[in-house]
Amino acid sequence: MREFNAHLTLFESAQVFHFRRICGVYAANVSGRAVTEKDTDAFSESYFDLKRDYACVLSHPEPAGLLKRCVQAFCGLRVLNQPAWEATLAFILSANNNVSRIRNLVNELNLAYGDYVEYNGERLYGFPRPEVLARVDEATLRERVRCGYRAKYLIETARLVSQGFPLEALRHCSCGEARKKLMSLPGVGGKVADCICLFGLGHADAFPVDVWVKRLMESRFGIKGSPERVREEAKKILGDSCGILQQYLFHAARTGLIDL
DNA sequence: GTCCAGGAGTAAG
DNA sequence: CTTACTCATGGA
Numbered sequence: 328m329r330e331f332n333a334h335l336t337l338f339e340s341a342q343v344f345h346f347r348r349i350c351g352v353y354a355a356n357v358s359g360r361a362v363t364e365k366d367t368d369a370f371s372e373s374y375f376d377l378k379r380d381y382a383c384v385l386s387h388p389e390p391a392g393l394l395k396r397c398v399q400a401f402c403g404l405r406v407l408n409q410p411a412w413e414a415t416l417a418f419i420l421s422a423n424n425n426v427s428r429i430r431n432l433v434n435e436l437n438l439a440y441g442d443y444v445e446y447n448g449e450r451l452y453g454f455p456r457p458e459v460l461a462r463v464d465e466a467t468l469r470e471r472v473r474c475g476y477r478a479k480y481l482i483e484t485a486r487l488v489s490q491g492f493p494l495e496a497l498r499h500c501s502c503g504e505a506r507k508k509l510m511s512l513p514g515v516g517g518k519v520a521d522c523i524c525l526f527g528l529g530h531a532d533a534f535p536v537d538v539w540v541k542r543l544m545e546s547r548f549g550i551k552g553s554p555e556r557v558r559e560e561a562k563k564i565l566g567d568s569c570g571i572l573q574q575y576l577f578h579a580a581r582t583g584l585i586d587l
Numbered sequence: 588g589t590c591c592a593g594g595a596g597t598a599a600g
Numbered sequence: 601c602t603t604a605c606t607c608a609t610g611g612a
Contacts (some may be wrong), residue, residue: 341593418593425592428610467602480595516595553602554594563598579594 332403333364356453414527460485480514
């Protein structure tokens with residue numbers, strides 16, 4: 328199954344926040360390149376996760392046939408392989424925020440401190456480099472990006488990364504190890520760490536538990552308790568590719584396909 | 588005005 | 601190891 332729904336994946340799914348539709352094509356600056364939904368090069372093939380067999384993953388025998396409905400409704404939704412640093416910034420900004428506001432914050436951050444590449448005469452701004460963000464004054468960042476108390480987290484995390492915190496190296500250790508190390512970064516708790524693992528480090532066995540997934544796992548799976556407990560139980564039930572399944576379930580809950 | 592959003596940090600029990 | 605409170609912002 329090679330379906331790729333660009334609108335769903337790049338705009339609606341809330342795993343990435345800076346894609347724009349330009350002349351009917353979704354495009355964004357990804358680590359300094361103009362990436363569009365039409366690209367077929369090796370970088371984009373990896374970024375869009377086009378090699379994974381989603382039919383196989385989604386055939387998981389999950390109770391109540393929930394996934395069947397999700398697969399039909401969200402055919403072509405894929406889990407991106409973003410650069411770790413880009414996912415880190417975006418999901419630090421995501422904490423206790425709604426999707427439309429996260430999109431605004433990411434775009435303001437990139438406009439203020441990132442570089443741009445051109446696509447069809449339009450400027451696509453990318454995430455600021457760690458060394459750049461590390462030198463930004465906190466009050467200035469708050470004022471320009473309107474990101475509130477998250478400004479401090481962005482700057483301090485940028486300092487650690489620019490001073491050698493091995494973000495990309497976490498791609499090669501286990502999800503659990505990566506998660507633990509990510510949580511040492513300011514502004515990165517368990518849920519944000521799971522998002523970085525899933526969307527930015529290629530760990531398909533990460534399972535982010537936000538308010539929607541928590542509600543869904545309780546109402547449909549009977550799993551209650553702390554997000555930590557929900558995460559562990561869900562991983563047992565859903566297996567090694569639980570993160571991919573999480574994305575479908577999250578979207579189903581958020582859009583109301585599944586009433587909670 | 589209150590409540591909520593892809594929560595995290597901190598202090599306290 | 602849990603719970604309770606605070607932290608900015610903007611839209612509903």
